[in-house]
Amino acid sequence: MKDRRKVAVVGANGHTGRFVVGALKDKGLTPVGITRRPVALDCEEAKVADINDPDALDAALEGTSAVINCAGPFLDTSRPVVEAALRAAIYYLDLTAEQAAVQEIARGYDRRAELAGVVVMPAIAFFGGLADLLASAIASDWTDVDEIDVGVALAYWHPTQGTRRTGARNTFTRLIVRDGKLVPVPNPPPYCQWEFPQPFGPTEVSCVPLSEVITISRHMRVSNLTSYMNNKPLQDLKDPNTPPPSAAPAGERSGQHFVMDVKARRNSEIRTARATGNDIYAVSAPLIAEACWRLLSAQHRSGVRSPGELFDAQNFLASLTHGIVVDYF
Numbered sequence: 001m002k003d004r005r006k007v008a009v010v011g012a013n014g015h016t017g018r019f020v021v022g023a024l025k026d027k028g029l030t031p032v033g034i035t036r037r038p039v040a041l042d043c044e045e046a047k048v049a050d051i052n053d054p055d056a057l058d059a060a061l062e063g064t065s066a067v068i069n070c071a072g073p074f075l076d077t078s079r080p081v082v083e084a085a086l087r088a089a090i091y092y093l094d095l096t097a098e099q100a101a102v103q104e105i106a107r108g109y110d111r112r113a114e115l116a117g118v119v120v121m122p123a124i125a126f127f128g129g130l131a132d133l134l135a136s137a138i139a140s141d142w143t144d145v146d147e148i149d150v151g152v153a154l155a156y157w158h159p160t161q162g163t164r165r166t167g168a169r170n171t172f173t174r175l176i177v178r179d180g181k182l183v184p185v186p187n188p189p190p191y192c193q194w195e196f197p198q199p200f201g202p203t204e205v206s207c208v209p210l211s212e213v214i215t216i217s218r219h220m221r222v223s224n225l226t227s228y229m230n231n232k233p234l235q236d237l238k239d240p241n242t243p244p245p246s247a248a249p250a251g252e253r254s255g256q257h258f259v260m261d262v263k264a265r266r267n268s269e270i271r272t273a274r275a276t277g278n279d280i281y282a283v284s285a286p287l288i289a290e291a292c293w294r295l296l297s298a299q300h301r302s303g304v305r306s307p308g309e310l311f312d313a314q315n316f317l318a319s320l321t322h323g324i325v326v327d328y329f
Contacts (some may be wrong), residue, residue: 012046016162017206018042019034031043036050051081052310058087072095072098074095074101098172102123124288136220139271144235148263150225155256158245159242160244163237177217258281258283259276
């Protein structure tokens with residue numbers, strides 16, 4: 001029998017997975033940690049399963065009502081975990097920033113998730129879900145949008161091993177939206193000067209589209225959609241000597257300051273939503289925990305869905321009182 005409070009966390013021993021476990025507890029949910037080998041976890045239950053072993057994964061998910069996949073690269077892990085979620089008829093959520101992973105899930109599982117009566121929600125994290133919610137919040141009363149620009153500034157980026165593996169695995173062509181269609185990023189990529197607040201200030205940004213382009217374009221009618229990022233974190237990612245993030249004590253975030261601006265334009269009207277905070281890995285945890293809690297608390301239209309498609313975006317963002325500050329202009 002399923003327990004509405006029990007949420008399986010695949011990769012619960014990873015850097016982000018540990019934050020997710022804590023965020024689920026904050027929402028009154030019971031995380032069930034799933035790892036490839038026995039490890040010490042801050043969970044009431046811990047199970048061992050290889051995601052490539054369907055029988056073991058099915059047994060690990062027994063009794064849960066949702067599964068959160070924190071184990072990248074998601075191009076490799078999402079399919080077996082989604083398959084297991086559909087067999088169990090439970091909700092699936094993940095943290096992917098990979099455009100190709102979101103597209104693969106949407107193409108392969110939308111109809112099957114509808115038939116199973118469950119929601120499959122990829123990319124509910126700092127990359128993907130946060131921009132999707134910000135865009136949905138400011139354009140909720142527009143039937144179509146002429147232009148959406150996403151600008152991200154990070155003080156630095158100390159990538160996890162999972163991020164490193166994902167970068168090596170993700171060799172697919174990155175996409176943006178032009179004239180309402182997904183198209184490859186042109187060469188050279190677009191760049192511009194972005195007016196961030198201090199401590200960043202006016203900063204040159206380059207086109208770096210991630211999963212938000214797919215999540216937004218799947219449920220919003222937008223003619224042009226581009227995502228940008230400042231150069232410092234990109235340099236950190238390219239440098240093999242950049243260290244991984246330090247193992248933080250439970251609930252403690254790093255000093256990696258971030259700003260995410262989302263600007264939406266329809267005709268001559270421009271609206272902006274801005275999210276600020278610290279630690280892009282840690283901040284993904286309350287996002288996905290909130291989404292999971294909302295899915296388990298009320299009925300929602302099944303299928304592969306984006307957060308801004310199912311939830312009241314402004315209300316969702318307002319609930320993130322710890323770690324994210326959102327302003328509207």
